[in-house]
Amino acid sequence: MAFLFAAVGIAGGLAGERSFADSEFVASHLLVLNLPGPLVCVLAGLALALPLTLQSWILPVLSAAAGILVGLAIGLATPAGEAIAFASGAALGGLWIAAIPALVFPPIRAGWARILTRIIGSWLIAIGVMLGGLRVIVAKPELAPLAPASRAVAPPTSSSPPEALPPSVAPQPFKRGRENDFGQP
DSSP states (O other), rough: OHHHHHHHHHHHHHHHHHHHHTTTHHHHOOOGOOOHHHEEEEEHHHHSSSSSHHHHHHHHHHHHHHHHHHHHHHHOOOSSSTTTHHHHHHHHHHHHHHHHHHSSSSSSSOOHHHHHHHHHHHHHHHHHHHHHHHSSSSOOOOOOOOOOOOOOOOOOOOOSOOOOOOTTSSSSSSSSTTTTTTTTO
């Protein structure tokens, strides 16, 4: 049942994408165009993290909402020349991703499976929040270039390190004739 709601939601999101993108609210809040993907992650995480008693009646609503957001994300990312092919391929891919848990998890009745689904749900919520935050953060402004360094050279101070000694004055590490004492015989 939830799979059907997700499919209808995707179709509705694809159909309503143009009116959503042209709305006055989106025109004044352009960052909303970047949020359908992260919101889908949050909704999917909520669907997985809910207790079983709440999942039975909230799951269809969350599936429809996630489907609408997937449809919006597909519609907003569709290239101009390949609208039908891209949208149909992305919609089928989204439905396939939604169908895999519905086909795989029901036969598993172990207690650890419920814990696993809650862990995956919490991770999806965290991923959605982080991706949404990343897309909302405004880019940092470009810093002004530094002023060019002056060409004037200051005279060395008394605390500066000493200059290198010429080779004739530098101390020799070995006495004359003993340079090869550490070599192989």
